[in-house]
Amino acid sequence: xxxxxxxxxxxxxxxxxxxxxxxxxxxxxxxxxxxxxxxxxxxxxxxxxxxxxxxxxxxxxxxxxxxxxxxxxxxxxxxxxxxxxxxxxxxxxxxxxxxxxxxxxxxxxxxxxxxxxxxxxxxxxxxxxxxxxxxxxxxxxxxxxxxxxxxxxxxxxxxxxxxxxxxxxxxxxxxxxxxxxxxxxxxxxxxxxxxxxxxxxxxxxxxxxxxxxxxxxxxxxxxxxxxxxxxxxxxxxxxxxxxxxxxxxxxxxxxxxxxxxxxxxxxxxxxxxxxxxxxxxxxxxxxxxxxxxxxxxxxxxxxxxxxxxxxxxxxxxxxxxxxxxxxxxxxxxxxxxxxxxxxxxxxx
Numbered sequence: 195x196x197x198x199x200x201x202x203x204x205x206x207x208x209x210x211x212x213x214x215x216x217x218x219x220x221x222x223x224x225x226x227x228x229x230x231x232x233x234x235x236x237x238x239x240x241x242x243x244x245x246x247x248x249x250x251x252x253x254x255x256x257x258x259x260x261x262x263x264x265x266x267x268x269x270x271x272x273x274x275x276x277x278x279x280x281x282x283x284x285x286x287x288x289x290x291x292x293x294x295x296x297x298x299x300x301x302x303x304x305x306x307x308x309x310x311x312x313x314x315x316x317x318x319x320x321x322x323x324x325x326x327x328x329x330x331x332x333x334x335x336x337x338x339x340x341x342x343x344x345x346x347x348x349x350x351x352x353x354x355x356x357x358x359x360x361x362x363x364x365x366x367x368x369x370x371x372x373x374x375x376x377x378x379x380x381x382x383x384x385x386x387x388x389x390x391x392x393x394x395x396x397x398x399x400x401x402x403x404x405x406x407x408x409x410x411x412x413x414x415x416x417x418x419x420x421x422x423x424x425x426x427x428x429x430x431x432x433x434x435x436x437x438x439x440x441x442x443x444x445x446x447x448x449x450x451x452x453x454x455x456x457x458x459x460x461x462x463x464x465x466x467x468x469x470x471x472x473x474x475x476x477x478x479x480x481x482x483x484x485x486x487x488x489x490x491x492x493x494x495x496x497x498x499x500x501x502x503x504x505x506x507x508x509x510x511x512x513x514x515x516x517x518x519x520x521x522x523x524x525x526x527x528x529x530x531x532x533x534x535x536x537x538x539x540x541x542x
Contacts, residue, residue: 195419195420195421195422195424196392196419196420196421196422196427196435197422197438198422198438198461198462199438199439199487200435200437200438201392201421201422201427201462202438202442202462202463202487202488203435203436203437203438203440203442203487204391204392204429204433204434204435204436205390205391205453205456205462205463206442206484206487207434207435207436207440208225208388208389208390208391208433208434209226209244209389209390209452209453210222210225210226210244210245211243211244211442211443211445211453211484212436212440212442212443214243214244214245214246215244215245215246216246216247217245218252219241219245219248219252219253219256219262220256220261220262220276222241222244222245223241223256223262223274223275223276224276224278224279225388225389226240226244226389226452227268227275227279227385227386227389227452228267228268228273228274228275228276228279228452229241229273229274229451229452230268230271230272230273230450230451230452230455231264231272231273231274231450232271232272232450233449233450234357234359234360234361235359235448235528236448236449236450236451236481237253237274237448238250238253238359239446239447239448239481239524239527239528240447240448240451240452241253242524242527243445243446243447243448243524250358250359250527250530253274253360254354254360257274257354257360258354258360260277260351260371260372261276261277262274262275262276262277263275263276263277263280263351263352263370263372264351264352264354264360264361264365265280265284265349265350265351265352265370266291266345266346266350267280267283267284267287268287268401268402268403269401269402269403269455270290270291270294270346270403272352277372278375280349280351280370280372281372281373281374281375282375282376282377282381283377283382284349284374285374285376286376286377286378286379286382286404287402287403287404289405290403290404290405291346291347292346292347294346295342295343295346295347298336298339298342298343300334300335300336300339301332301335301339301340301343302332302335303343303347305332306328306332306335306340306343306344306347307343307344307347307348309328309331309332310324310328310344310348311348311369313327313328314348314350314367314368314369315369317368318353318366318367318368319366319367319368320364320365320366320367321341321344321345321367322364323366324341324344324367325337325338325340325341328340328341328344349369349370349372349374350367350368350369350370351367351368351369351370351372352365352366352367352368353365353366353367353368379404379406379407379410380410380414382398382402382404383398383407383410383411383414383416383428384430386398386401386402387416387428387429387430387433388430388433389456390453390456390457391427391428391429391430391433392417392419392421392427392428392429392433392435393427393428393429393457394421394425394426394427394428394458394459395407395408395410395411395428396458396459397456397457397458397459398411399458400456400457400458401455401456401457411428414428415431416428416429416430416431417429417430417431417433442484442486442487443520444483444484444485444516444517444519444520444521445483445484445520446481446482446483446484446493446520446521446524447481447482447483447484448481449478449479449480449481450478450479451479451481451482454472454479454482454489455479463484463487463488463489464482464488464489465488465489465509467509468489468509471492471507471509472489472492480492480494481493481494483506483517483521485510485512485516485517489509490508490509490510490512491506491507491508491509491510491512492506492507492509493505493506493507493521494507494540495525495528495529497529497532500531500532500533500534501532501533501534501535501536502525502528502529502532502534502535502536503525503535503536503537503538504521504522504524504525504535504536504537504538505538505539505540506521506537506538506539506540507539507540508539514537514538514539517537518537521537522535522536522537525537
């Protein structure tokens, strides 16, 4: 039987959070199956925590070369994924995304998708530009429903710019120019377990949004293990499970980090007692820092002129000097123009 610490260390090893990866930025994005990207900066910080010697320009260049793209993917949310994973998994997610779109039953989906394809073939547009054009063709439809249907049903990628984190607040979307190469659910499961395992079918579904996984996983050649609560866990044969006694360094994870969102049962990283302090009522997932492998508090950056401060809100008592080295390195990366950096406790 795996202990909770065994499970924690196995997942951290696969997330490149025990030792940073030494290699290319696309390796990390691929290994994780993508990074959640509602906002432009958090994926950069997520890669920084996992890639040795990472510099902003590495991911910026990959986005401009379209070896990495920002698109609607897992759980119908924006992610950075490799172009190869977009080609493989975006078609696989089509039923889930279509189901999400169909909450607006007044929309003629086929006609709206055809119109969006025609309009975007001229060039990328923001949704504030696209929605009025769609409204002209579908005057009786709610404009937000039209936009949402296009997001879910039309494979699109966001167009990077020269902004510091590669995207402005309002980004344009365009046709991807990437030929689909659909993968199967077995491939999705293998990729998930390589990044998040050992895990249950519910974990895979919670992360991906795809259904029918219990049947698929039961038919695969996977290891079956007992978890801390006795539940059956699946894993790839030979996947790393370093053991709960392996040291875990302090790590800072950004808002909406893929590790925090990667399981139905998140206790391998976030204790149930702290879950409400990580996920807010409006479903924002706060940035957390890990001590001994587990979420020990949340953090945020405050900027005032040339001064930048990393404010930490602990769940458990932790000496600030334990967090200082990694925290100040993160702050220097996130706020490169600041000339004075500090780490301190947030006001209660």
